[in-house]
Amino acid sequence: MHTTIPQALTSAVRRDPTTPLLTWYDDASGDRTELSGATLDNWVSKTANLVVDGLGLGPGDTAAVLLPPHWQTAAIALGAWSAGLAVAFPGRPQAVDALFAGVEPVTEWPATDRFATGLLPLAMPLRELPPGSVDYVTEVRNYGDHFRGAPVSPDDRALAGPVELSHLAVMRTAAERAAELGITAGDRVLVDTRAYPDPADWLFAPLAVGASVVLCANLHPAKLDARTLAEKVTVVLSA
Template sequence: MTTPAIQLMNTLRSGNSTAPRLTWYGPEGERVELSGRVLDNWVAKTSNLLQDELDAEPGMKIRLALPPHWKSMVWALAAWQLGLETILDDGGADFLVTADPDLLNGKAAGQAPAGGTYDAVIAVALPALAMKWPGELVGGCLDYAAEVRLHGDVFLAHADPDPLARAISGSDGREHLQQDLLGGFAASHDDGVRLHIPAADGLEAVLSNALGAWKQDGSVVVTHPDVQLTDKLLAAERIHGN
């Protein structure tokens, strides 16, 4: 069964698939630009990692303990495409995705900082060119940078996601179902918008605004809090209204 997340990925990889859809400005001059096709490629590989390597199934929960970042957005899209519920707070989940596996404080892999347990813990190195996690990982943690490239570029679900299952719970306490992801959770934006989203607004706001822009065939530019939003950057990225 097709859900809005699946429809969105179909749209991003078809039509004008070479157009920029997600541009990230990170610290120290880092700039990453993903076309619809490349974004879909990352999402497909991540979905395949979840499904084929970690046995993720629709209805399971994944905690994204990540800062606002282009890789965080990939993980959220992959989770929704698979039919998982994303957890952005410290609630319980089947999987933990983190840029700081030291949060485990040396405990046995699979144990959450709050005392809960995870089926798997995935460590995400944030630098764009990272080919593996820099340094030692807590035993049992999966190295996303090293593993994701081993998975296929096309995602074929083993089971249909349930459109009536939760996709995410917002900070306002509202629960958004898979079938309502683009209707209730996504922010409202104009057709074809080139939208600037400050990472300082938080991951929930970044995801909501990005979904709203993509829904309208638009694109987004996400900037790290350390990046100065200059007139030169705004002009180069064709951002208006900031």
């Protein structure tokens, strides 16, 4: 079993960096984005370099990722973990060092640095930004494709309040959740984000056991069978 989240990602990329690791669909916009292990790792590394070199953050600091399930959400959270930060997902507001959110202003979460993304097709930049925010997809492109930070420890904090968990605890829980959902190594998991919005289901569980994900927002029921066949899906998590 992997003992840290970055370790699980590294293992997934090394298995085959060229095959799809996370494929994104939005049936409302028609967007489809396919990320191989190498491509996702590139975004993760750029995010980690942004956090470390751009913001001067590291172990002991906290990032809030207040975004719905999306490939950019995965890249941001995984980048923060790679840099040694603890991540807070939507829930009870708290003070954080860096905040990543959508286009609506987020005033109830105090943050030193704020980034916004529209989660747009082709990672397009925003035309208008919330006050005090920097465009994540524009800024992150300025940073290196490889991250050389110190390894994260299993005992390091991974999730920030109200329930705080170490990397080891997250990985153990993720492996248990994968077993509950019937996800095993090598599976291709289609996830309906409306039915399974929790990162424990769409991100942690597949990553922990070595599965890839087809993440679907606004999933149209009529497209489920064809998509399952086209994406060679072996496990479906849908309402």
